[in-house]
Amino acid sequence: MLNVKEIHSYYGESHVIQGLxxxxxxxxxxxxxxxxxxxxxxxxKSIMGIVVPREGSVLFKGKDVTKLPLHKKARMGIAYVPExxxxxxxxxxxxxxxxxxxxxxxEGKWDLKSVFEAFPVLKKLRNRKAGNLxxxxxxxLVIARALITNPELILLDEPCEGLAPVIVExxxxxxxxxxxxxxILLAEQNTRFALSVxxxxxxxxxxxxxxxxxxxxxxxxEEVQKRYLAV
Amino acid sequence: xxxxxxxxxxxxxxxxxxxxxxxxxxxATEILIFSIFALSFNLLFGCTGLLSFxxxxxxxxxxxxxxxxxxxxxxxxxxxxxLSAVAAFFSAxxxxxFCVRRDEIxxxxxxxxxxxxxxxxxxxxxxxxxxxxxLSGFSLxxxxxxxxxxxxxxxxxxxxxxxxxxxxxxxxxxRLLDSPFGLIIRSIRENPERSxxxxxxxxxxxxxxxxxxxxxxxxxxxxxxxxxxxxxxxxVHWTMSARPVLMSILGGARSFLGPVIGAVxxxxxxxxxxxxxxxxxxxxxxxxxxxxxxxxxxILGSLEKWIAKRRGRK
Numbered sequence: 001m002l003n004v005k006e007i008h009s010y011y012g013e014s015h016v017i018q019g020l021x022x023x024x025x026x027x028x029x030x031x032x033x034x035x036x037x038x039x040x041x042x043x044x045k046s047i048m049g050i051v052v053p054r055e056g057s058v059l060f061k062g063k064d065v066t067k068l069p070l071h072k073k074a075r076m077g078i079a080y081v082p083e084x085x086x087x088x089x090x091x092x093x094x095x096x097x098x099x100x101x102x103x104x105x106x107e108g109k110w111d112l113k114s115v116f117e118a119f120p121v122l123k124k125l126r127n128r129k130a131g132n133l134x135x136x137x138x139x140x141l142v143i144a145r146a147l148i149t150n151p152e153l154i155l156l157d158e159p160c161e162g163l164a165p166v167i168v169e170x171x172x173x174x175x176x177x178x179x180x181x182x183x184i185l186l187a188e189q190n191t192r193f194a195l196s197v198x199x200x201x202x203x204x205x206x207x208x209x210x211x212x213x214x215x216x217x218x219x220x221x222e223e224v225q226k227r228y229l230a231v
Numbered sequence: 232x233x234x235x236x237x238x239x240x241x242x243x244x245x246x247x248x249x250x251x252x253x254x255x256x257x258x259a260t261e262i263l264i265f266s267i268f269a270l271s272f273n274l275l276f277g278c279t280g281l282l283s284f285x286x287x288x289x290x291x292x293x294x295x296x297x298x299x300x301x302x303x304x305x306x307x308x309x310x311x312x313x314l315s316a317v318a319a320f321f322s323a324x325x326x327x328x329f330c331v332r333r334d335e336i337x338x339x340x341x342x343x344x345x346x347x348x349x350x351x352x353x354x355x356x357x358x359x360x361x362x363x364x365x366l367s368g369f370s371l372x373x374x375x376x377x378x379x380x381x382x383x384x385x386x387x388x389x390x391x392x393x394x395x396x397x398x399x400x401x402x403x404x405x406r407l408l409d410s411p412f413g414l415i416i417r418s419i420r421e422n423p424e425r426s427x428x429x430x431x432x433x434x435x436x437x438x439x440x441x442x443x444x445x446x447x448x449x450x451x452x453x454x455x456x457x458x459x460x461x462x463x464x465x466x467v468h469w470t471m472s473a474r475p476v477l478m479s480i481l482g483g484a485r486s487f488l489g490p491v492i493g494a495v496x497x498x499x500x501x502x503x504x505x506x507x508x509x510x511x512x513x514x515x516x517x518x519x520x521x522x523x524x525x526x527x528x529x530i531l532g533s534l535e536k537w538i539a540k541r542r543g544r545k
Contacts, residue, residue, distance in 0.1 A: 048428070074430030082428065088421040091414070099418045102411035104430035149430060 001026045001183055002047070002153055007056030009046045009207075016042045017053070018207040024153065024185050029175070031194040031201040032187040033218070033229055039207040040187035041083055044157045047185070048080045049073060060153070075104055079151035083158040083187075085142045089131025093122055093141060096130050100145045108150030109181075115144050118177075136167035143174065153183045160190045172197055191229050195219050203228045244394060248387050257458075260390045262498050263397045264454045265474065269482075269490035270400055271447035272475035277484035278408060279440040280420030281331075282339045284472050285346025286448055288326065291353060291467030293319040293449025294456040295360060301369045301457075308374040308383055312453050319449020320442060322349075327441035331434045334423065343469065350467045365463030372457075383457060393454055400447060405487065407443070416440050477515070481522060483529025492531045 002024040009017035017039050024030045032040050045051040047058050049070055058066045065073055074080070088096050097112060116123035119140055125133060130141060139159060146154050160168050168190070175184070175197045188194035195201065195215045203211040203224060211224050218224065248256050268290055275281045296315040300306055306314075330341040353360050360366065374381045374392070383389050407413055415436055418426045423433045456462045465471060474497070475490065482493025500518065504511040526533040 050424075069432075070427040071430050071432045074428060080428045082425075086422060086425055088418050088425065090421055091417060095414055095417075098411070099414040099426075099431075100429040103415055103418075103426070145429065 001061060002185065003059040004043075004047060005057050005059065007043075007046055007053040007058065009042055009051050009053045011042070011051070016207050017046055019056070020204065020207060020209055021056075022202050022209060022212075024183055026152075026183055027180055028200065029179060029184045029186060029198040031198040031215075032185065032204060033189075033191055033194060033201055034204040035228065036189065038204045038228075040189075040204060041157055042207075043204065044080070044155050044185070044187050047155060048078065050080075071103075074149065074151075075106070077106065077150070077152035078155065079146035079149050079153070080155045081142050081146050081157060081159065083161055085135075085139050085159075087130035087133070087138050087141055087145075089129065091130055092127050093130055093133070094126040096141060096145055097122075097148050101148050104149040106150040110147045110150050112148070115148050118147075119144050119174075136163055136170065139163060139167070139171065140174070147178075147182070151182065153185065156184055156186045156188075158187055158189060160188060160193055168193055191225070248390050253386060256386050256390055258498065258502070260386070260393050260458055261455075262494050263390075263393045264451055264458060265478065265498070266491040266494040267397055267400050267454070268448055268451040269475040269478040269494050270404060271444045271451065273479045273484055273490045274404065274407075274444045274447070275440055276476070276479055277486075277489065278413070278420060279416045279437060280423075281334060281437060281441070282476070283330075283342040283441075283444075284339050284469065284476070285326075285342035285344070285349075286444070286475055287467050287469070287471035288346045288349040289319045289323055289445035289448040290452040290455070290471065291349065291462075291464075292322050293452030294462045294466050295353065295366070295452075296449075297453040298366045298369055298456050298462040299359070301372050302366065306372060307380075308372040308457075311372050312450065315453045316446050316449050319452070320446045323442045323445025323449075324438075327438050327445065331437035331441055334437075343472075346467070346469055346472055350464065350469070353467050354464045360462075360464070363464055365461050367461035371460075389458060393458070396450060396454060400450075408487070412436070412439070477519065479529075481519065481529055483532030483535075485528060486531040486535060489529050489531045493529065496530060 004020065004022045006019050006021055007017055008015065008019055020043060032043060034040050042051060046053045049066070049068060053066060057064050060076060060078060065076065088099065091099065097115060101111065121137065122141060122144055125137065130138065133141065143159070159171055163171070172193060186194055186198060195218055198215050200214050201212065201218045202209050205228050210228060272283065272286045275283050293315045296318040297311050300311045300314060326345045330338055330345065333341060354362060371382070371384050374383050381388060383392055415426070415431055419431065419433055419436055427433050452466065455466070478493030478497050479490045480493070481496055482491065483489030500515065501511055504514045522529065528536060
């Protein structure tokens with residue numbers, strides 16, 4: 001479904017992503033692991049086109065989308081959940097969801113009703129301004145806002161960052177429930193969390209893939225864990 | 232409580248012309264016209280998050296088109312209004328197309344630049360616009376209502392005509408802001424980048440908002456020239472663009488009726504202060520500075536917050 005081929009991305013003059021390739025198939029949850037600064041977020045941004053790769057290409061369902069504007073990618077079915085998880089803080093929870101629904105207009109299983117069924121906590125808070133929610137509630141809202149556009153692929157960037165362990169467990173449950181229904185590429189520093197929800201993983205270091213394998217392989221490979229993931 | 236207050240206000244808007252002095256009637260008409268102008272500006276500023284310093288361009292284009300049509304043709308009021316709105320619409324399409332490519336200060340500078348260009352054209356093209364003298368001495372168009380032709384010259388008639396457009400503008404904007412379009416432009420105001428992530432074509436929606444705002448400003452301009460019996464270059468000067476900015480901030484840009492309250496306060500203050508001194512702008516400044524510092528939500532916005540807080544406590 002997603003095929004990233006040999007991309008090179010820069011922040012100004014610094015060469016952050018140096019020939020990275022990866023693929024995600026339909027229905028998979030794939031994680032992107034690596035230390036802080038390894039290039040996880042930049043990879044996500046390069047796929048979405050917030051940082052446009054200077055070389056290489058990003059294929060989505062066989063089409064080259066490397067240089068497509070952001071909103072067109074969203075309409076093709078790629079939902080991006082950035083790491084700073086900013087909601088539209090002056091809009092209510094319900095309005096946050098509605099705006100995404102109307103902006104993309106992709107019909108499917110998810111609408112306001114089914115999102116509220118899946119996330120009762122949001123239903124309870126529907127008329128609250130999103131800016132007044134807790135960090136965990138905002139993260140759930142942002143994920144729900146991505147789902148309501150009925151995406152085929154979700155790019156989840158560091159969903160656990162700054163969340164309390166209890167909320168991380170909640171998030172783990174949510175992602176496991178979504179499994180099979182949507183395809184997810186997950187960038188995460190919390191290795192335990194990432195491996196527990198995903199099927200496969202890539203380990204990146206200095207903008208290159210240094211290891212890839214199934215989540216079991218990654219869990220059992222102490223060498224890789226020590227070299228690239230230990231803090 | 233809110234509904235009762237709104238109903239009372241509405242009734243008094245309809246009833247007071249039958250008891251009031253001529254001066255008050257004219258004063259109220261002008262406030263209503265500027266309320267429409269300020270509301271149209273605030274669709275861009277308060278709702279879409281774009282600060283325009285050139286909104287008078289469309290006010291003036293609407294107004295000058297109307298005067299030129301009244302001067303050179305025998306059209307009635309409604310066709311003149313429609314054609315002038317179309318002129319404002321097309322100029323907003325063109326100017327907006329370039330302006331929405333940037334936001335924040337760059338957008339403000341682009342609108343200021345285009346506004347100055349329009350001013351220069353109006354000011355220099357003497358043969359068409361009368362240059363600095365403006366255009367006056369035209370006969371007012373008649374308003375065809377079903378079978379009757381009505382003169383819009385009596386102040387009371389013109390007041391009700393203006394009131395009609397004012398209420399229509401309110402109704403239209405209310406519905407617009409409650410629609411998905413309204414939600415989307417508010418999300419753009421909150422965070423344009425995030426809106427693009429969820430699939431919003433940000434510059435397109437900004438453009439649409441710009442064009443609607445420009446067209447409405449054109450309608451306000453038409454009413455203004457027939458109220459004032461002339462079109463003058465001051466209509467397109469940048470100081471005219473500053474008026475809706477001041478009114479919106481004064482009343483509260485985040486409140487639906489903020490620009491209206493701002494227009495009312497602006498005019499009443501101007502009236503009081505100019506009785507004592509010519510330099511009323513100094514007084515306006517003295518009032519504006521504390522409002523921006525202590526009540527950034529404006530008069531109405533702060534009032535709404537205060538009421539909400541008191542309700543919350545109960």
